[in-house]
Amino acid sequence: MGYRSITTVNVSGGKETNPLWTAQVSxxxxxxxxxxxxxxxxxMGTEGRPLTVTASLIELKQPFAGLDLSVTSQVRYSVEGGGRTLFDETVGATGTASMGDALIATERLKIANEKSIQENIKEFLRRFRERAR
Known part of the structure; x- marks a missing residue:
């Protein structure tokens, strides 16, 4: 299920980074x-029944300060095709950036955001792959 058949990806819930505030995920x-x-x-592809992936960023939990900054993301993913919902789950994941990643706290927060989203997507793919079997 899903192999080379996702034709559309919709994303919502992200925010643009405000340079005067904290880093976000657009x-x-x-x-x-x-x-x-x-x-x-x-x-991704057009070989099977067309599927749509929708990802809604529910929460991006960020610390206010610290040396090691950990960000937790909560994303609800759904995969639909042929009028049916094939996958609908909320995935949580954490990404951490340390002083070794960046000395400046705003850069560490940006890196932690990116790592959290990367881990979140990896977990979604793992769950979707298991469901597709």
Whole structure:
């Protein structure tokens, strides 16, 4: 199920980073990362029944300060095709950035955001792959 048949990816819930506040994850950046991961895993394409992946960023839990910054993301993923929902789960994942990643806290937070979203997408792909068997 799903191999080379995801034709559409929709993303919502992201926010643009405000330079005067904390780093965020934009819908555009999240969509690019999700599409690239789906393509690398062999799911993007037009060979099977067309499927749509929808990812809604529910929460991006960020620390206010610290040396090691951990960000937890909660994303609800659904996969639909042929009028049916084939997958509908909320996935949580954490990404951490340390002083070794960046000395400046705002850069560490950005890296922690990216790592959290990367881990979240990996977990979604793992669950979707298991469901597809």
């Amino acid at each position: 819908n555009a950046a999240f969509k690019i990362a999700l599409e690239a991961s789906l393509a690398a895993a062999g799911y």
